[in-house]
Amino acid sequence: METFTKIEAKNFCAYYNNKIALKNINIKIYSNKITAIIGPSGCGKSTFLRSLNRMNDLIENFSTSGELLVDNVNIYAKDTDIISLRKKVGMVFQKPNPFPKSIFENIAYGLRIHKMFKNYDELYMKVENSLKEAALWDEVKDDLNKSAFDLSGGQQQRLCIARALVIKPEIILMDEPTASLDPISTAKIEELIRKLKEHYTIVIVTHNMQQAARVSDYSTFFMQGEMIEYDETTKIFTAPSNKLTEE
Amino acid sequence: MHEEKLIYKIRDNFFPVAGLLATVVSLGVLFVLIIDVFKDGYMRLNLQFLTSYPSRIPEKAGILSAWVGTVWIMVLTAFLIFPIGVASGIYLEEYAKPGKIKDFLEINISNLAGVPSIIYGLLGLQIFVYFFKMDRSVLAGALTLSLVVLPIVIVATREALKAVPLSLREASFALGANKLQTVVFQVLPSAFSGILSGVILAMSRAIGETAPLITIGALTYIAFLPTSPFTSEFPFITFQGLKDYFTVLPIQIFNWVSRPQKAFHSNAAAGIIILLVISLFINFLAIYLRIKFEKYMRRR
Amino acid sequence: MKINKNKIIEKISEGALFISASLSIFVTIGIILVLLFETIEFFKEVPIIKFLTEKQWTPLFEDKHFGILPLLNATILTSLIAMVVAISFGLTIAVYISEYIKPEQRMIIKPIMEILAVVPTVVYGYFALLFVTPLLRKIFPDISTFNALSPGIVMGFMIIPIIATLSDDAMQAVPKWLREGGYALGANKFQVTTGVVIPSALSGIMASFILGVSRAIGETMIVTIAAGQMPNLTFNVLEPMETITAYIVQVSLGDTPAGTLEFKTIFAAGMTLFILTFILNIISYFLKNKYRERYR
């Protein structure tokens, strides 16, 4: 498959209350690849990830400088339509955060707010497809009307992935998606992620080196707000060019 | 040496003993009050009491006009405070940006919650009764009472919205929902029982309010009912009753307490039993909903 | 096009919500204007000096005097009695439920306590007049049927939950590490409670006291029913007296035409009440904010 630059940061900086959290990030993230962001806690991984769908807009006193391009368009330009951006850039959070509704309605919500179906059959079909895509369908097909809270943690996280997939994003951001899960659920989700890159560009934050090595094509290492390494994962883990990464 | 030990002992046991005592005495007072009222009024509790107008003869007097008036006022007040109170709460909690305007709105509401209810009566008298020429009508009464209890609804709405976790909002925003969609489809349904608890709490306060209604001139002696809202002709509903004079249960009770004859005091006590039962019931409903809401929030 | 429509709906709804929220501002403005307007009219006929210094309040008599002191005195006396009861009981209960019993027990006692604040005030008025006053007569044989003591005490019980609940909240907000700091120095529970918890929660506790005073000053039905409707400048709490609120009720019960001097007096009285409670409410607001911010 042909790959191209999906996301590009040019001297991108981010600040909370004018205190710098990301310093001059320059990176090209490729389409249909899995890019892992690694680094110690507090180094700015989440900040970078949440800049990509402008989730940080919800935080008071957050500001940026430099450029962040998605498909060669600066998403921090004045005329950016945040709604379309977030539709294009889906997100999965660290802790599964299903809506307090049925399994079906959790997935249908995105379709409803974007009016992405004409009739119930189409709605149902899309819900079904996305649950299949997230490898959850077989486990829940008989209780779609059950509360999402009745699912296990791993199932909830796959539900959240299905919820992001159903509105056909091009990029999926994942912020430590397995941090609150047991090893078996983690393995399932990792397998799912590897499969998803066929259709999506995936950026995943993890502070688990092994996970990065297992799932990603590219890895980048952040430290105190700076990007200090970026290369193909195989290269980084065999011959890190930077001493810090080694530790 | 021995004395010192004793002093320590007294000191260390002061709060457990005094605290228990104070709690028991406070609740004991409540208990005595209920017993006293019941003892004074139970023999007047019968169907005739509920279906008679007030009268000069204590044994023939009843609370018909009072309870019907109370129902009118409560229903109307609920309709007024729910949308306005919830909308204000949503604005302050979800939309208002931190800053001078928000601070000002907050201080203002906190003050309004503490303004004596009788002052609202003076406001209602000048604005609703005289300026808008509503006279001493059901509508003027309900509007006045709504202003009295509105701060309760606003504060409760904010508390309920505050309890909705950020992760729920983030999940919605991340899917490209806008603020309105997030609030209407996700935040409000989650906060609903908490908000409802606040509205009901406001109702339990409103049902016992007397002073503001006396101030706007609600009559203490009324031998007729507001026009029924149900009619036999099309469109089967009329709002004529809104313009009619009214009285409410607490005013009727006040009227009877103020009289010197003992027989009227029995009527007052009987009225109080009914008023107390309703207020306590409404209050328990509010508490029940609040506990349910807190449990629900903890499950998340 | 679709996006634009959504944006417009969003703007309109935000506007509607803002209007609802600003309604409360108009209520305040309305109260101030209504009170101010009639009060100014009142002072055109009665000099403010006389209002503040004369010792008689007899607007309904032939020989009219307009000194607010008797009403103010009654308001302050009944509130004082109420606060003695409410603070001694309320604070003790707050310390007890916050520091000495299990959280589950607190969760049960608190809502039951709240019932004291839910009982309608006419009911308390009845109780003060027909139960507490006869009871007090056994101790003070010359107590009048209407007096300040009985409604004052009953009002105190009504205010206990305000003080108990808010003080308990304030003490609950004191972080665990502060308490542990006390215990680490070898202090026992009593010493930690009085030396660490109460001082740390003091602004919240003070806020509850002030809110209680504000409630007492504005309380109407209990004092109207049980303290009487006779302006009386005395410190003898066994005598009848009329509070500011009771006077407003007294005039409202009669048929007083708008525009008359009598009518204006209730607004001047109301203005006095509003200013007093306004000051107290604002102080308590800032005290409450102080403790909330400190231990965020």
Ligand SMILES: Nc1ncnc2c1ncn2[C@@H]1O[C@H](COP(=O)(O)OP(=O)(O)O)[C@@H](O)[C@H]1O
């Ligand atoms: N809402 C916020 N307000 C202020 N500072 C923040 C906020 N969120 C994160 N930060 C700061 O930004 C830095 C990076 O945080 P984050 O991106 O969450 O790190 P990571 O995800 O790598 O653990 C940290 O120093 C953190 O304290």
Ligand SMILES: [Mg+2]
């Ligand atoms: Mg993080």
